Amino acid sequence: MTSAGVLREAQTDGNALAGKVALVTGGASGLGRAMALALAHAGARVVVADLDARAGREVADLAGGTFRACDVSDLDANRALVGFAQEVYGGVDIALLNAGVATGCGVGDDFDPARYRRAMGANLDGVVYGTHAVLPALRARGGGAIVATSSLAGLAAVPLDPLYAANKHAVVGLARSLGPALAPDNVRFNAVCPGFAESRIIDPLRDMLSEQGMPVIPAELVADTVLRIITGDGTGECWFVQAGREPEPFRFRTVPGPARPAAA
DSSP states (O other): OOHHHHHHHHHHOSOTTTTOEEEEETTTSHHHHHHHHHHHHTTOEEEEEESOHHHHHHHHHHHTOEEEEOOTTSHHHHHHHHHHHHHHHSOOSEEEEOOOOOOOOOSSTTOOHHHHHHHHIIIIIHHHHHHHHHHHHHHHTTOEEEEEEOOGGGTSOOTTOHHHHHHHHHHHHHHHHHHHHHGGGTEEEEEEEESSBSSGGGGGGHHHHHHTTOOOBOHHHHHHHHHHHHHSOOOSOEEEEOTTSOOEEOOOOOOOOOOOOOOO
């Protein structure tokens, strides 16, 4: 089935997540907004979390859900977000740890420790803290699903933005490792790895992308891929989303094992 066909199919199913409660961080715009609306269309009750309260409330209203301000780089804020969802809806079944920002600096003369910490705080700490905070709630429901937003920058070298690549590679490593680690708790952990998708992060790159004829991936296609991950049965997978291609789990090569000593 083509990507467009999968998207149309997902949009017609309003019961796939009926009765489920979902958190979406970074839900006020871009990919998070599309994810929140897709979850609501599939029947989930959605808590939209973001620092942008105005836009976040607008998305929550469209999704028929609720909004909670949350700085994902703060562990206590993540715990409070989960507690809020439990108080309002009685539990949590799905967590989309999507909040992220552009790095804005490199490691040379342009290195800015504050920008570096801001990016790592949102893009990596937000996933780690969010996972730690939501796990007890998922276990209390007998299991659930976590999807973290990484990037194609988490699957390939990115010489123009090595720090962004570093935190997105870390998210990929978490997904591959926590997938099997959390399986005994019936908690599935996966990552979605979009290319240049419609979001604020690509705003500084739009002219360059246009000049190079690089298509921007609709946020709705990324959201549809997330729905496929949630309603599937895989864990520890990292799904790439690339323009003109069918989204699917990236196939990693096996790391070579230790060489055995030559026989005497």
